[in-house]
Amino acid sequence: MNNYLDLSINELHELLVSGEIKPKDLVLEAFERIENNKDLNAFITLDKEGAIKRAKELENMDKSSILYGIPIAIKDNITTKGLRTTCASHMLENFIPVYDATVIEKVNESGMIIVGKTNMDEFAMGSTSQTSYFGAPKNPWDKTRISGGSSGGSASCVAARLTPIALGSDTGGSIRQPASYCGLVGMKPTYGRISRHGLIAFASSLDQIGPMTRNVYENALVLNTLVGYDKRDITSAKRETEDFTRLIGTDIKGMKIAVPNYFMSDIVDEEIKTNVNNVISLLKKHGAKVDFIDIAHLEHAVTLYQIIAMGEASSNLARFDGIRYGYSADAKNIDDLYEQSRALGFGREVKRRIMVGSYLLSGDNANVYYTKALEIRAAMKKSFDEAFKNYDLIIGPTTTTTAYHLGEGMDDPRKTFLDDVLVIPVNMAGLPGMNIPIGFNKSHMPIGMHIIGNKFEEAKMYALGAFIEKELQLNLEVGEHHE
Amino acid sequence: MNNYKKTIGIEVHCELKTATKMFSDSLNSYDGKENSHINAIDLAYPGTLPLINFGAVHVALKAALLLNCDINKEMVFDRKNYFYPDLPKGYQITQARKPIGTNGYVMINVDGEEKKVRIHDIHIEEDTAKSIHSGEKSYLDFNRSGVPLIEIVTEPDMHTEEEAMAYLHKLRELFIYADISDCKMEEGSMRCDVNVSVSKDDTLGVRTETKNIGSISSVGRAIKAESKRQIEVLENGESIREETRRFDEKDEVTILMRVKETGNDYRYFPEPNIPTIYLDDEDVEAARKDIPKMPDELRSEYQNLGVNENNIKTLIGNRELCNFFEKVKQSDPVITSNLLTGDILSYLNKNNLTLKDIKLTVDHIIDLVSKLKTNELSSKQVKNLLPVLMEKGGNVKTWMDTMGMVQINDESALKAMIEQVLKENKESVTDYKNGHDRALKYLMGQIMKVSKGQANPATVNRLLVDTLEHFDLNK
Numbered sequence: 041m042n043n044y045l046d047l048s049i050n051e052l053h054e055l056l057v058s059g060e061i062k063p064k065d066l067v068l069e070a071f072e073r074i075e076n077n078k079d080l081n082a083f084i085t086l087d088k089e090g091a092i093k094r095a096k097e098l099e100n101m102d103k104s105s106i107l108y109g110i111p112i113a114i115k116d117n118i119t120t121k122g123l124r125t126t127c128a129s130h131m132l133e134n135f136i137p138v139y140d141a142t143v144i145e146k147v148n149e150s151g152m153i154i155v156g157k158t159n160m161d162e163f164a165m166g167s168t169s170q171t172s173y174f175g176a177p178k179n180p181w182d183k184t185r186i187s188g189g190s191s192g193g194s195a196s197c198v199a200a201r202l203t204p205i206a207l208g209s210d211t212g213g214s215i216r217q218p219a220s221y222c223g224l225v226g227m228k229p230t231y232g233r234i235s236r237h238g239l240i241a242f243a244s245s246l247d248q249i250g251p252m253t254r255n256v257y258e259n260a261l262v263l264n265t266l267v268g269y270d271k272r273d274i275t276s277a278k279r280e281t282e283d284f285t286r287l288i289g290t291d292i293k294g295m296k297i298a299v300p301n302y303f304m305s306d307i308v309d310e311e312i313k314t315n316v317n318n319v320i321s322l323l324k325k326h327g328a329k330v331d332f333i334d335i336a337h338l339e340h341a342v343t344l345y346q347i348i349a350m351g352e353a354s355s356n357l358a359r360f361d362g363i364r365y366g367y368s369a370d371a372k373n374i375d376d377l378y379e380q381s382r383a384l385g386f387g388r389e390v391k392r393r394i395m396v397g398s399y400l401l402s403g404d405n406a407n408v409y410y411t412k413a414l415e416i417r418a419a420m421k422k423s424f425d426e427a428f429k430n431y432d433l434i435i436g437p438t439t440t441t442t443a444y445h446l447g448e449g450m451d452d453p454r455k456t457f458l459d460d461v462l463v464i465p466v467n468m469a470g471l472p473g474m475n476i477p478i479g480f481n482k483s484h485m486p487i488g489m490h491i492i493g494n495k496f497e498e499a500k501m502y503a504l505g506a507f508i509e510k511e512l513q514l515n516l517e518v519g520e521h522h523e
Numbered sequence: 524m525n526n527y528k529k530t531i532g533i534e535v536h537c538e539l540k541t542a543t544k545m546f547s548d549s550l551n552s553y554d555g556k557e558n559s560h561i562n563a564i565d566l567a568y569p570g571t572l573p574l575i576n577f578g579a580v581h582v583a584l585k586a587a588l589l590l591n592c593d594i595n596k597e598m599v600f601d602r603k604n605y606f607y608p609d610l611p612k613g614y615q616i617t618q619a620r621k622p623i624g625t626n627g628y629v630m631i632n633v634d635g636e637e638k639k640v641r642i643h644d645i646h647i648e649e650d651t652a653k654s655i656h657s658g659e660k661s662y663l664d665f666n667r668s669g670v671p672l673i674e675i676v677t678e679p680d681m682h683t684e685e686e687a688m689a690y691l692h693k694l695r696e697l698f699i700y701a702d703i704s705d706c707k708m709e710e711g712s713m714r715c716d717v718n719v720s721v722s723k724d725d726t727l728g729v730r731t732e733t734k735n736i737g738s739i740s741s742v743g744r745a746i747k748a749e750s751k752r753q754i755e756v757l758e759n760g761e762s763i764r765e766e767t768r769r770f771d772e773k774d775e776v777t778i779l780m781r782v783k784e785t786g787n788d789y790r791y792f793p794e795p796n797i798p799t800i801y802l803d804d805e806d807v808e809a810a811r812k813d814i815p816k817m818p819d820e821l822r823s824e825y826q827n828l829g830v831n832e833n834n835i836k837t838l839i840g841n842r843e844l845c846n847f848f849e850k851v852k853q854s855d856p857v858i859t860s861n862l863l864t865g866d867i868l869s870y871l872n873k874n875n876l877t878l879k880d881i882k883l884t885v886d887h888i889i890d891l892v893s894k895l896k897t898n899e900l901s902s903k904q905v906k907n908l909l910p911v912l913m914e915k916g917g918n919v920k921t922w923m924d925t926m927g928m929v930q931i932n933d934e935s936a937l938k939a940m941i942e943q944v945l946k947e948n949k950e951s952v953t954d955y956k957n958g959h960d961r962a963l964k965y966l967m968g969q970i971m972k973v974s975k976g977q978a979n980p981a982t983v984n985r986l987l988v989d990t991l992e993h994f995d996l997n998k
Contacts, residue, residue, distance in 0.1 A: 119570045132569070139563055141570060238570040245795035273572050275798055352795060355604050358613020359567040363663075378606055401604070401790035410792055 045069050045201055046517070049110060049258050052204075056109045063095035063109035063153060070111040070155050073202045081177045082187075082196040084116045085124045086156035094153050101151070106261055108151035113197045113206040116157035117164055118249065119238040120144055123154070127240050128172035129162045131360050131367045131385035141238020142270045143207060143249050150265040155203055159193030162387045163357065164214055164242040166190050167459045168446075171389040176446055179222055180518045181485055185443040188218030194252050195222040200518060205253050205262055209239055210473075211246045212345045213438075213463025219252055219475040220488025221443035223516045225259045225505065226252045230495050231470035232277035233263075235270030241356040243349035246467040254516065256476060256506040260284035263498060279496060287503035293327030295504065296431045302338040303436030303462055303490075312437045315479040315487045319435075322511055331431070336423035337416050341464040342457050344420075347400050347413040348468075354397025360385065421469040428494040433504055437462060438475045438488035462490060472498045476505045477514055486516075527757075529750045530727055531687050532679035532718040533742075535694060536672050537704035538650060538711075539582045545649045545671035546573035546616060557655075557664040565668045567611035572796045579671035580623075580802070583647045584810035586673055586703045587624025589817070590642045595621045596802040600647075600794040608661070609651040611668060619791045622646035629697070631689040640690050641678040648672050673703075679718065679727065684743035691715065691739045699842050701814050708738050715739075719746055720763070721753045728753070729763040733777050736770050745770035749777045821845065828856035837864040843878050844868060850885045854892040862888065866909050882916030883909070890919045898979045903971070904928045932979045934986060937970075940978065941990050944969045955991055963987070 044052060044066055055061045071088050091111070098109055114120060117127045119137035121144075126132045140148070147154065159177040161169050169192025170176040177193045179185040180200035187196040191208030195218035198206045208215040210228035219226025227250045234249045241247060251262035264285070269278040299320065304313055320330050337344075362368035362381025369380030386394070400409045427434060439459060466473035472495070475488040489508070493501040541551050547564035564571045580598070587594055601619040627642035652668040654661055675694065681687045695706040695713065706713040715736050720728035733749055736742050748770065753763050765783040770776075816824075818839050825835045838845045844863055851859045871877065891908065894900040900908070900923070911922055923929070931937060944966060945952055954962035970983050 125569075127569075135569070137570070138568065139570075237572055240569040243795075272574065273796075274575060275572075275796060351792060355602055355614050355790070355792070358604060358606065359569070359611060361606065361608075361613065363608055364566055364611060365568070374608060398790060401792055402788050406790065406792060414793075 042069055045073065045111070045204060048255075049106065049204060049261060052110060053106055053108065057103050063098045064092060066109055066111055067091045067095045067153055067155065070203050073200070074155070077180075077200050077202060079178065079183065080180060080187075080196045080200055080202075081175055082158055082193045082200070082202060083113070083156045084126055084128060084159050084172075084174050084193070087123055087154065090123065091153050091155045098151060098153070103151075105151045105265075107205075107265060110152050110205060111155045111203040112147060112152045113156055113158045113194060113203045114144070114147075114154055115160055115191050115194050115206070115208050117160060117209055117240040117242075118143060118207060119240065120154065120157065123157065125157060125240070126173070127163045128160045128169075128174055129386065129390065130173045131381075132365075133173065133367065135366055137238075139238065142235035142272060143266050144238065146265050146268075147207075152205070158191070158197055158206060161190035161192070161214075162390050163240070163353075164190040164209060164211055164247075165353070165389050165393050167213070167217060167457070169193065169218070170446065171387055173387060178446070179443050179485075181223065181443070182483070185445055185485065186221065186448075188221035188443060190214040191218050191226075191252065195219055195224060195226070198222070198224050198252050198254060201254070204258065205251060207249060207266075208252050209242075209247060209249050210463075210467065211242045211248075211349060212467050213460040215250045215252060216438050216463050216466075216473055216475040216488070216490065217460060220438035220477075220490075221486065223477040223486030223488075223514075224252050224254065225256050225474065225476050225509075226250065227259050227263060227474045227498065227501075228466065228472060229263060229267070229498055230277070230472045230493075231467075232275055233279075233472070233496070233498070234266050235268070235273040235276045237270055237272035241352075243352040244356060245352060246345075246349060248467070256502055256509050257285060257288055259474075260288065260499075260502045277496070282499065284499050284502055287499045288506040290503055291327075292323065292504060292507050295323075295328040295433070297323060297328050297330045297504075298333045298427055298431040298434045299330060299436055300335045300338060300434065301332050302335070304332070307458075307461065308437050308440045309442070309481075311481045312439070312442070312487050316435075316437050316489060319478050319489055319508055319512075322508070326507075326511075333427060333431075335420070335427060335434075335465070337420040338461075338465055340416055340420075341468065342461050344413050344417055344468055345460070345464045346396070346457065347409050348417065350393045350397035351401045351410050352397070354394045354401065357386075357390070357394055417468050420465060424465075424469045424471060424492075432500055433497075434492040435504075436490050436492075438490040439463075442481050442483070442485040442487060466490075466492055471495060472501060474498075474501050474505055476509060477516055478508065478512060479514065526723055527721045527750070527754050528723070529682050529746065530679045530720050530722065530730070531681040531683075531746060532730075533677050533681070533687060533690060534716040534718070535675045535691070536714040537586075537675070537698060537706060538713075539579050539671040539673060539704055540702055541576060541579045541582060541671050543576055543578070544669035545576050545579050545647070547669050548574060548576075549669070551670050553666060555666075557662070557666060559666065561665040561668065565611070565665050567613075573616060573794070575797065575800065576671060579647065580800075581806070581810055581813070582671070582703055583623050583645070583673050584802075584807060585701050585814055586675070586698065587627065587645050588807070588811055589697050589701055589703075589814060590624060590627035590629055590645060590675065592624030592627030592642060592645055594802070594807055595623055595625065596807070597621060598623065598800040598802055600797045601791050602794050603648075604790040607651070608663060609654050609668070611652065611665070615648055615651070616794055616797070617648035617674075618646035620793070629690065629693055631686065631693050633683070633685050633689045638686065640680045640686075643676045643678050645673055645675045648674060679720075679730075684746045687717065687746055688739050688743045691742060695739070696818050696839075700817055715742055717742055717746060717749075719749045719753070721750050721757070728757075729765060731763065731766045731768050731777075732783075733768045733770055734780070737772065741770060741772060744772075744775060745777060748775050752777060816849075825856070825860075828852065830856050830860045834860040834864045837868065841868070847878055847885070851888040851892075854889045855896070858892050858895065859888055862891070862905070862909070866906060867913070870910060870913055881913040883913045884916070887912050887916075887919060894919065898932070898981055899930055900928065901930070901971075901976060901978075901980050903976045904930075907976075927975075927977075929977055930979050931974055931977045932982060934982065937974075937978055937983055937986055938990065940970055940973050941983070941987055944973055945990065945994055949996055952991065952994055952996060956996075963991075966991075
């Protein structure tokens with residue numbers, strides 16, 4: 041068997057352009073790897089036939105796109121025309137979308153080949169991917185552990201090198217936390233960078249699609265193709281086209297970096313803090329200025345998230361009523377249809393969040409909780425804005441722990457929210473946030489660092505991320521995964 | 524029983540006249556089959572997001588300006604959440620926090636008295652799909668799903684059925700004139716909910732809401748029935764509950780639909796998929812410029828032009844006819860209003876047509892009027908020409924030639940005709956000489972008949988009077 045998929049995208053591009061390999065070779069290799077790693081449960085739906093057909097079509101097409109012929113996996117909450125999109129839910133188990141999400145159009149335009157749809161928490165609600173109707177995906181570094189969530193399948197897929205690229209979505213850390221648990225680069229771009237048209241909504245004011253890749257440079261390459269204003273998502277931003285790789289390799293000397301005190305407090309594992317501190321020393325050694333600062337309301341992040349995300353979710357998921365699409369129970373009357381379709385179609389965590397969200401928006405609660413949460417959210421955002429007046433970037437750990445064992449924490453629904461305490465503030469403020477791997481703990485599970493940028497400053501984040509990546513030279517190959 | 528005072532507030536929903544829907548680009552149209560103007564957004568397919576129809580915002584702005592509202596230039600939308608099969612998203616996008624217009628008013632006229640009805644607010648929202656029930660089954664037509672609506676909410680400023688009906692007539696007239704909505708209550712493009720309470724003193728009584736009343740006159744009858752019911756309840760020593768009711772047209776009573784509990788829990792919250800939209804002064808000015816002359820203004824203008832009251836009423840009641848009149852009135856307001864509200868309107872009504880369906884043009888009318896004034900055509904000839912022009916179009920002069928409509932202006936020829944008619948109608952001549960003016964009219968008619976309608980009536984009239992003076996009955 042060939043191991044082309046271990047090569048960098050630049051190397052693959054040369055081979056594809058020269059004709060030494062064809063897109064079909066990469067597709068077949070990807071499916072061989074997927075087959076050999078079935079136990080990871082990274083995918084919900086595979087599209088081998090469609091991918092091979094697409095690979096053949098590409099043979100006679102323009103090869104200039106850097107991502108031409110590269111296999112990609114898509115989180116299963118992004119609509120793909122004609123290809124089942126389940127949100128890892130019984131509710132959408134047989135749902136075939138009638139249209140492509142905007143990002144899927146862009147993926148296709150850039151010549152990438154979609155191999156399938158990845159596993160996730162049901163409707164992206166969870167931090168472990170264990171709420172999936174199709175069972176949890178596993179962490180390639182230790183298959184008894186979670187790969188994180190909600191983009192756990194995408195993380196497993198790229199960490200095991202089944203495809204070089206996957207798309208995830210991030211509402212409260214769902215790209216960055218699994219990227220951290222699996223030793224990947226995962227970017228949640230600025231809110232509005234990427235069209236959400238075709239992203240099945242969890243919490244609309246927080247959701248954002250982003251790339252998950254093996255390294256920083258390739259992440260920037262993928263982001264180049266995904267961004268742009270889309271008239272079908274009026275929250276998407278009108279921005280000049282830019283090359284997100286452009287600052288990679290520039291000197292970090294004089295860069296001003298802040299570390300929020302809360303991010304290095306005792307809520308974080310010592311091993312993780314040690315690794316982050318090592319990076320801080322490295323940055324200082326190379327002439328960056330690193331200060332510890334305070335950002336307001338970080339400690340309220342989880343509470344804010346529970347109110348805002350669940351409130352929005354309770355409304356966003358009302359459309360699944362058993363009438364037009366999705367699971368539809370046999371029912372005697374309309375109330376029965378609603379109750380049974382939703383009782384049987386949704387899993388426990390989704391129903392819990394819908395109920396909590398409905399409660400939070402009911403009557404006076406909307407003022408007591410929701411409006412108050414929006415106020416604190418605005419204050420937190422302002423505090424970030426203040427910080428970015430003095431600093432280029434903010435860093436810290438991505439997670440408080442490394443990936444834990446499957447089944448852990450499932451008895452306490454509040455626990456998994458606490459995993460996301462460091463990543464949620466970024467969604468609340470609409471900022472870009474990225475995980476990069478910075479080391480391993482004593483169980484050899486990956487440790488991640490969180491880089492937070494000001495709005496639309498992803499390029500700067502990639503510059504710092506690439507610098508750290510280059511200095512650390514970590515071996516991020518799981519090893520025996522595709523034997 | 525008579526010392527109760529009614530207090531009435533009205534909520535009106537109007538579908539806006541726009542090309543496309545409020546939050547999607549499918550057509551706002553009821554032409555064609557059920558579910559023919561729908562897309563993934565209208566069906567609330569997973570992953571779809573709302574667009575904004577700025578054309579609809581423009582129309583709503585016009586409405587807010589017409590109702591003298593303060594305009595909220597910072598436009599935000601909210602979600603109103605509830606489950607119903609005709610509501611595909613499970614929520615309606617509406618404006619709960621910041622309606623596009625607030626603090627407005629409209630003047631109504633009841634029995635010659637002007638009265639101000641205050642408008643609490645006017646807000647933009649989207650219509651639901653339409654449920655069609657047939658036997659055991661229910662069907663959904665999503666053509667209406669997402670059609671732009673405005674809701675206009677009054678203060679409780681009305682106290683009689685007449686005031687309520689006058690308000691609705693006024694609203695309808697304004698919206699039809701400004702091309703905001705076609706306001707057809709029978710087709711549901713204007714819908715009306717009425718809040719009624721009664722009280723013996725100045726405090727407000729407990730109110731009920733009567734929903735979805737089918738016509739403006741039914742609104743009056745529903746208010747009458749509901750206030751009567753409330754008074755009876757109170758006179759029996761019972762109290763009124765906050766209820767939603769409907770009006771039974773046949774039995775002239777309101778019927779309980781549901782008791783309002785602690786207020787409906789619609790779980791309102793800001794719609795996160797639509798960012799704040801900032802309207803600027805130009806947007807507001809563009810809407811203002813787009814408001815045509817309104818009926819009150821037209822009415823006094825037409826009175827000054829000498830158009831009679833009946834014609835004014837007919838013109839203002841028919842938007843299309845009135846628009847046409849605006850274009851031809853400068854040629855002669857009295858004649859053109861007579862033509863439009865007379866022969867033309869009755870031709871349209873008889874054949875169930877509108878002005879769009881016929882070939883008559885503004886130029887035709889202007890041409891006809893000028894020929895009437897120069898006596899090239901008689902009014903009888905105009906009457907004969909109109910059906911041809913409406914049906915076939917073409918050129919007035921050409922039709923006159925084809926139809927042999929030449930006006931006889933030659934006085935000697937006319938004199939000969941007059942002499943002949945007088946000889947054959949000596950009795951009428953005697954009548955005339957004895958002071959019966961009617962005889963003159965009769966003789967005129969006879970002469971016109973002899974000339975096959977081609978005689979110039981003004982010339983005939985002058986010559987006839989002259990001839991009669993010197994006519995010798997014994998000749």
